[in-house]
Amino acid sequence: MGVLDPLVELVRGLWITLKSMGEKPVTIQYPEEKRPVRQRFRGRHVLKRYDNGLEKCIGCSLCAAACPADAIFVEAAENTDEKRFSPGERYASTYEINMLRCIYCGYCEDACPTEAIVLGDNYELSFYDRRSAIYTKEMLLEPVPASAMLTPQKVDAGIYTRSVPEMEDPHD
Amino acid sequence: MISDWTLWLEWFIKSLVLIFALLGGFAYLTWYERRALARIQTRIGPNRAGPFGLLQPIADAIKLVFKEELTPARAYKFVFFLAPILTVVPSIIIAAVIPWGRSINVFGRVINLYLADINVGVLYFMSIAAIAVYGIVLAGWSSNSKYAMLGGLRSTAQMISYELSLGISIIPILLLSDSMRMVDIVEKQTTWWFVVIQPVGALIFWIATLAEVNRAPFDMPEAEQELTAGYHSEYSGMKFALFFMAEYQKMIVICAVMAVFFFGGYLGPGVDQFPLLGPVYMFIKIVLLLFAMIWVRATWPRLRYDRLMSFGWKVLVPLSLAIVLITATGILLVEELNRPELIWTIPAASVIVGLIPVVTIFRTLRRLYYGRA
Numbered sequence: 298m299g300v301l302d303p304l305v306e307l308v309r310g311l312w313i314t315l316k317s318m319g320e321k322p323v324t325i326q327y328p329e330e331k332r333p334v335r336q337r338f339r340g341r342h343v344l345k346r347y348d349n350g351l352e353k354c355i356g357c358s359l360c361a362a363a364c365p366a367d368a369i370f371v372e373a374a375e376n377t378d379e380k381r382f383s384p385g386e387r388y389a390s391t392y393e394i395n396m397l398r399c400i401y402c403g404y405c406e407d408a409c410p411t412e413a414i415v416l417g418d419n420y421e422l423s424f425y426d427r428r429s430a431i432y433t434k435e436m437l438l439e440p441v442p443a444s445a446m447l448t449p450q451k452v453d454a455g456i457y458t459r460s461v462p463e464m465e466d467p468h469d
Numbered sequence: 470m471i472s473d474w475t476l477w478l479e480w481f482i483k484s485l486v487l488i489f490a491l492l493g494g495f496a497y498l499t500w501y502e503r504r505a506l507a508r509i510q511t512r513i514g515p516n517r518a519g520p521f522g523l524l525q526p527i528a529d530a531i532k533l534v535f536k537e538e539l540t541p542a543r544a545y546k547f548v549f550f551l552a553p554i555l556t557v558v559p560s561i562i563i564a565a566v567i568p569w570g571r572s573i574n575v576f577g578r579v580i581n582l583y584l585a586d587i588n589v590g591v592l593y594f595m596s597i598a599a600i601a602v603y604g605i606v607l608a609g610w611s612s613n614s615k616y617a618m619l620g621g622l623r624s625t626a627q628m629i630s631y632e633l634s635l636g637i638s639i640i641p642i643l644l645l646s647d648s649m650r651m652v653d654i655v656e657k658q659t660t661w662w663f664v665v666i667q668p669v670g671a672l673i674f675w676i677a678t679l680a681e682v683n684r685a686p687f688d689m690p691e692a693e694q695e696l697t698a699g700y701h702s703e704y705s706g707m708k709f710a711l712f713f714m715a716e717y718q719k720m721i722v723i724c725a726v727m728a729v730f731f732f733g734g735y736l737g738p739g740v741d742q743f744p745l746l747g748p749v750y751m752f753i754k755i756v757l758l759l760f761a762m763i764w765v766r767a768t769w770p771r772l773r774y775d776r777l778m779s780f781g782w783k784v785l786v787p788l789s790l791a792i793v794l795i796t797a798t799g800i801l802l803v804e805e806l807n808r809p810e811l812i813w814t815i816p817a818a819s820v821i822v823g824l825i826p827v828v829t830i831f832r833t834l835r836r837l838y839y840g841r842a
Contacts, residue, residue, distance in 0.1 A: 303830045307769065314509050314768040324513045 339401045339416040342394055344438045350446025352382050352438065353413030355460045356389035360405035360414055368398035369405060376457075380449035385460025388448075392434035396422050410461050475578075483584050487564050495717045496526035501756075502763050509767040530710075538706035541613050548611035553704070553711035556604030559597045560718040566590040567725045568652045570735045570747020582735075582747060583652065590651040591643060594726060595636055598681065601715065602628050605700050608712070612703035620699025623774065627689055630778060631680035634785035638673040641796035641815075642730050655734035664731040666812060667796060669819040671731040673789050675761075678727060680781065682719045685766035689774055724758035725751065732758075784826045791822045 299305070325332055334340065345353045356373030374390035382388035405414050424430045441447055500515065500522065507514030515522035540549060570582035587593050602625050609621015643649060645666060646657040657663075664671040680687035689699070701712045728734055732754050735747030772780065799815035802808075 300828050300831050301824075303834065304827050310768045311764065314764060317511055318508045320511045322508070322511050322513045326513075 334418045334420065338418055338420075339403045339406075341396070341417055341419040341422055341432075342399075342405070342437055343415050343417040343419075344392065344434065345413055345415055346439055346441060346446075347384075350441045350443075350448060350450065351384060351457070352388060352448055353411045354389045354392065354409075355383050355385050355411055355413070356387045356392075357410060357460075359408040359410060363404040363408035364399075365402060365404060366398045366400045368395045368400075369393070370395075378452055378454045381452045381457060382448040382450075383460075384457035384462065387460070389434060392437065394432050394437065395430060396424070396432055397427065397430040479580065480584065484565075487584060488561060491561055491564055491718050491721060492714075494721050495714050496530065498717045498721060498759065499529065499713075500526050501759065502766075505760060505763045506767050509764070533710040534707055536706040538708060539703070541703045544613045544703070545611040548607050549703075550708075552604050552608035552611060553708045553715070554604075555607060556601055556715040557711050557718070559600040559604075560715045560722060563594055563597045563719075563722045564725070566593050566651050567722070567729060568655055568734060569751050571740070571744040573744045582744070586650065586652060589649045591639060591649045591654075595632075595639070598635075598719075598723075599632060601719065602632075604712075604715070608704070609700040612700075614703050616697045617700055617702045620697075620702060623689055624683065624700055627680060627687065627777060627781075628683075630781040631677045631687070631785070634673055634781065634789045635677035635681055637786065637789035637793060638670050638677060639730065640789075640793045641667045641670045644793070644796050644800055651729055651734075655729055655736060658733040658736060662731060662733040666815055667731075667792065667819060668816055669788070669823040670792050670796070671727075672823070673785055673792065674727065674730065677785065678723045679762065679765065680777075682716060682723055684720065684762055686769040686771050687777060688766075688771060689777060720759060720762060721755065724755045724762070727758055728754040784830075788823065788826055792819055795819050795822060 347353060356371055358371045358373070361367075361369040361371050370391065370393045371389050372391035373387045376382055376386060376388050401416060403416050406416055503525075504514040504522070515525040518524035518528045540546060565584040566587055568583040568586075572579050572581045574580075605628070606621050606625045609617045609619075609624075612618070642654060642663055645663060646654040648654060648657075654663075679685075683689070701709055704712060728751060733750075734754075735751050737746060737750035740746045740750065795818045796815055799812060799818070802811045802814060
């Protein structure tokens with residue numbers, strides 16, 4: 298410690314702040330520029346489809362049962378081969394998630410037997426009133442590549458008899 | 470005495486220009502400070518309203534105008550209303566004595582680039598700067614709030630203490646320039662700026678002005694984190710904006726005064742041929758000095774109140790008195806021995822004397838940290 302230290306340290310501080318002026322700002326210009334979310338990020342839910350466009354959700358309500366915040370409401374209806382929404386006997390005719398109640402714990406994802414509900418990467422959830430916080434099935438369902446694959450589909454009888462498909466082990 | 474109505478018109482126009490320049494300067498100083506601070510902290514700063522965020526001050530002004538104004542119950546209404554005005558007005562009228570350049574010729578009429586050429590301009594500056602203390606103490610007292618009251622007292626004590634060393638640190642300038650007229654002070658700096666001849670005086674003036682306009686690291690009056698703002702705790706809306714305005718206008722004005730006293734005012738290369746360059750040089754100097762203020766705010770932490778007071782009374786006041794003595798002796802040496810080069814004894818002796826408090830502070834710190842003298 299030198300005698301001139303009280304002065305030197307003050308000037309050293311000034312020099313450090315001046316140097317930092319030349320650095321690149323760390324700011325991310327949010328609405329224009331978005332930082333990618335983490336791999337296991339739990340954002341807004343997405344209802345998945347199979348490759349042929351059929352919905353994975355079979356309306357079993359296990360997600361609603363697993364939900365600790367009671368945010369999910371599911372109502373099931375019968376599938377027919379004329380109007381088929383999902384494989385197996387039943388599909389979700391109503392599927393609603395109240396985004397104000399949801400705590401994004403991901404238990405619904407774990408409970409789902411068909412991996413139909415997945416917490417996606419969308420975190421931009423904002424509403425003007427409580428009504429619009431309830432996301433319906435149309436809003437949650439993922440889009441299909443071609444309009445021919447939209448549900449309900451007319452399919453040949455006897456193909457989609459099983460509700461729960463053969464599944465691989467989950468992997469990230 | 471003054472029968473020429475065009476002179477009245479000239480004064481009127483010059484006052485208007487000055488007031489609008491200060492108001493606009495205040496608005497864009499907030500933008501400048503926020504941008505500069507952001508860059509120092511490796512952020513971007515306001516950039517949404519308009520290109521580079523240039524419309525941000527207008528957005529802020531609209532927001533402040535439309536905010537609700539609260540008056541605390543049992544506040545002294547008249548004084549509560551008067552205090553912000555008492556703070557703003559001095560900060561604007563100080564600018565009257567600041568010379569912005571030499572005279573220019575407009576359509577055959579000689580116009581001086583300053584509003585008032587008072588022969589005691591320095592005294593005017595000191596006295597008007599002192600009035601601002603009233604605004605603060607009255608704001609604190611009339612709010613009927615103990616926080617505002619204590620904050621006001623604290624700020625007043627600080628401002629009065631530092632005004633002392635501010636005033637004394639100007640005396641070397643008066644001795645060197647042999648005049649109290651601002652224009653004379655500037656014209657005396659054609660060979661050397663006074664910051665070269667009296668660097669320690671400039672430093673003391675700078676520190677005292679930081680305390681005088683309540684800037685970091687002496688921003689005790691608005692220490693939001695530890696002291697609930699202070700004298701303007703109870704103010705909101707436009708009245709609060711007036712305090713804010715006063716602070717930033719005082720920053721501009723005091724940087725202008727600093728430029729006049731120590732950095733040659735409007736002097737610069739080519740100002741003899743083109744007098745209009747004078748205001749440009751003033752502007753550049755003011756912007757650089759303002760940057761120094763912002764830079765200091767971004768760097769140094771706030772002083773503790775007792776240390777602030779003891780620094781003011783035990784370091785700055787004796788040091789500035791010593792500086793006065795040294796300057797007077799130097800000038801006497803030059804005059805008696807008739808050797809102009811002896812003027813350099815002033816900066817040399819000043820720097821040596823200026824090192825004494827540095828050494829003393831070093832010894833105090835060492836005693837505090839290691840328990841030995």
